[in-house]
Amino acid sequence: MRLRFLLLVLPCSALFTNLSYAAAGHYTLCSAYYGLLMAAGDQPSISRETSSFAYLTFFKLAGGDSKAEGEVAVIMAQIAKDIPKGEMTPRNIAPVRARFDAPCQMILLDELSKMNKSPEKRDTATPP
Numbered sequence: 859m860r861l862r863f864l865l866l867v868l869p870c871s872a873l874f875t876n877l878s879y880a881a882a883g884h885y886t887l888c889s890a891y892y893g894l895l896m897a898a899g900d901q902p903s904i905s906r907e908t909s910s911f912a913y914l915t916f917f918k919l920a921g922g923d924s925k926a927e928g929e930v931a932v933i934m935a936q937i938a939k940d941i942p943k944g945e946m947t948p949r950n951i952a953p954v955r956a957r958f959d960a961p962c963q964m965i966l967l968d969e970l971s972k973m974n975k976s977p978e979k980r981d982t983a984t985p986p
Contacts, residue, residue, distance in 0.1 A: 886926065888962035889916035890933035894954070898946035901955070912966055919969060 892913040900906050920926040937958075942950050 883920065884961070884965055885916050885920035886929045887933055888958070888965055889913055889920050889926075889930045890937055891954070891958040891962055892916060893930060893934050894937055894941075895951070898951055901951065902948050912962070915966065915969065916962075
């Protein structure tokens with residue numbers, strides 16, 4: 859009986875986790891992802907400084923207010939659950955990076971190109 863219950867509940871909980879990612883919006887999701895990378899420190903292909911820049915860029919795009927801050931924190935905690943317990947090593951973070959690197963990087967490059975074309979934002983749009 860308990861086993862049947864678990865077999866029904868586990869796929870549903872995975873579905874709700876994916877729904878919350880989808881409902882978050884891509885700016886919030888990518889802000890949370892880069893915030894997690896920023897906390898983890900330098901990674902093989904991205905420095906903490908670059909992660910910080912990407913985090914702040916997405917945070918501003920997500921609204922940059924206390925509401926956005928709360929949403930980013932919730933999504934960051936959900937993403938962190940996908941990292942094995944222990945240190946946030948490049949090996950432990952690799953599965954998360956495999957899922958979020960490509961889409962967030964494409965969105966970031968697109969947004970930076972929009973900012974670089976906009977005269978009023980040109981001075982703040984260049985990454986470090």
